[in-house]
Amino acid sequence: MKMGSMNQFKDQSLSFTKKLLPYVIYSLLPIALLRLYFNPLPFLPSTETELPHSNSITITSHSSSSSPSAEKVRTLETHCDYFNGKWIRDKRGPLYNGTTCGTIKEGQNCISHGRPDMGYLYWRWKPSECHLPRFEPETFLQLLQNKHLAFVGDSMARNQLESLLCMLATASTPNLVYRNGEDNKFRRWHFPSHNVSVSVYWSPFLVEGIEKSNTGPNHNKLFLDHVDEKWAKDLDQMDMIVLSIGHWFLHPAVYFESGSALGCHYCPGLNHTEIGFYDVLRKALRTTLNSIIERRGRKGSGIDVIVTTFSPAHFEGEWDKAGACPKTKPYRNGEKEVEGMDADMRKTEIEEVEAAKTNAIAKGFKWSRLEALDVTKLALLRPDGHPGPYMHPFPFANGVQERVQNDCVHWCLPGPVDTWNEIFLQKIKKWKHQPRSEE
Template sequence: MVTPSSFQYKTFFFTNKFLPCSLYLLLSIALLHFYFRPLPFLSSSEIDLPPSILTTTPSHSHLPSPSPPAEEIKANETPITPCDYFNGKWVRDRRGPLYNGTTCGTIKQGQNCIVHGRPDLGYLYWRWKPTQCNLPRFDPQAFLQLLKNKHLAFVGDSMARNQLESLLCLLATASTPNLEYRNGEDNKFRRWFFPSHNASVSVYWSPFLVKGIEKSNSGPNHNKLYLDVVDERWAGEMGKMDMIVLSIGHWFLHPAVYYEVDAVLGCHYCPGLNHTEIGFYDVLRKALRTALNSIIERKTAKGEAIDVIVTTFSPAHFEGEWDKAGACPKTRPFRKGEKELEGMDGEMRKVEIEEVEAAKAKANEFEDRFRLQALDVTKLALMRPDGHPGPYMHPFPFANGVQEHVQNDCVHWCLPGPIDTWNEILLEMIKKLEDQTRMGVE
């Protein structure tokens, strides 16, 4: 029989000796667990950390978002608004690009900044973050699947080629393209084929979209544009195209004489020619209108479907005159609100957006066959003064020391670089068009 005194003694011993030891043991196990398996943190694509933190903070896995209570879901039941991919800010991204300067053989040498020795690679670690949503990372398999049995044509100036070469490098991470055709000076007309998806991607050099005679060293120092006549070098093959990406702008800044109905309409920067100076905004408008009308008339008249994307004007970032040692030395993007869209950049974009909307209205009755969208990159491109080749348009420009004058390219974009974002948005636009078609059929 246990006496009251012995029971009290055993209870006291258990409480004061055994229980504390158990607690210490559990605490030690917990500390070891968190030491070897720390809690995950949000990545830089989910939060906008200061650069000083981002360069020293290690990368961790994503922390899953907790599900809201059932009553909160009911209280917030509102229609999902479409994402505006064209307004946002650039945020740090540790992952970097999908490809580099040696993994695809289609990059024009002047935009291959890594191979040409650009020492600062921080421009590769930024990602566009729309205000309303997240822009998904480029999915080459998804793009190729949407392109299956189709022909995508990039038509325009060197910015069209720049975007095309970006897309080819992105797609080459999943499927190798075969160069099937090339022609013209500097291979300005080329076509690649993806056997894996029976898909073709082409580029057509047409810096005005309309008929034009480009200036040359042996002839007049101005371009000639026939604003009411489409350029048949690309339009003549329109029947083979399922999707067209148009990109023009910078060539309209050059001296030119403009024709309409076989008569001189005026000119831009043509002293001594006795023509009326009319600038280039309305000329850009007329040229884009002629191109879009030609697509509507030729494709819809035959009952053929076509998707058209107009990539808006991509601003240059010269500090100083481009031909007088102008350069683009910045090594990081502008912050949101630091650089406003104004002046020529804003006017060029405005003209293109207005003409896209006008063409949509004109072709409203053919909306099941003619789908038109603007890839509005002007504002997000304006914020990336760090993404151009600059002096690295040439291989190792400072190998022999700093020279007095080095030519800079502050118009085109390094590959890889910010222009890859154009194609990420392009993929989302095509997805949306396909979803709309599918819903219409259902």
């Protein structure tokens, strides 16, 4: 074939292909759309940046008095170490905001105080071994129906309590039925929908203590062998207790035991031996847990006890010398480790929970459950979650000030502390299907 003829043939073929191609595309397009409709692509974007995984078991139970249609299927998480994990982005955001919940202490209401960045609200904790579900307020109320839950301890106990109230309020409105003490340090709410009572008791040492004042000595006094009766006198009314202490043990204090001075922490000028605060924290927690076991362990109704572990502060610089917490993102996994005082406080609290369990078993008390709510690491990785300067309303309304007080201890609400209660709910769920007699 001549060269000219070959070129002419190619031109004709190309022309034919160009005319045919649109028809081929139009005929394939409906098929592709149908394929996508019935089988969506696996890489379509999700509200989460990483998909959760779970180690779980499914238990199917049949009731002899019910029909097959009444079969109940429940899924229980296997043991989950909530301590290990990382913070990942979550586009869903919190269940509530600072303008719709009326129980937030002003100093933690970062949104209403004008905090401009909102990125700290869009993270969730992803444990390494399992999936931590989003908080379910209705489920929580159902599990606590007809019961009294008490938060006992320092301002971190109050911080966790107010987080819980705000999340529960998205399902049922609580009524404030009791308040007393300076700054309303003793309060109780009632959820009529489920007959659930939730209280907070101010007791920064759990044991008997005399707090320092502006007019008296500049140190606290602790009586390590006596539980604080301001909350313990109501033990018979409580079904579940959440204990939270730690930060107040860092303050100057003199310690007493068996009627005599044991020593002190940072008490220059006083004739006492410096003994630090780690052993004192241990003694206070031991007195508290043993008192609960002794008073309630013999009773068939029992009591459940949660100890929330130490929540680290994030001051960059000295807290009383213009220290601040300016970070706006969590630490990456591995960027910060639990060490030093934070590790020692956590270790002491977890060890005392385990010791109390052993003590209860040794004494034959089967009607109390104790567990640690281990939040130390997940709290350590959230330097962005504190009120910082927004503990005060609009602190920069008149420009940048030379000195602005920062709160780098407590947590914004909503904020990372909501995760404490997500884990709390999972522990209650586990207890629901684990009778005390099986422990």
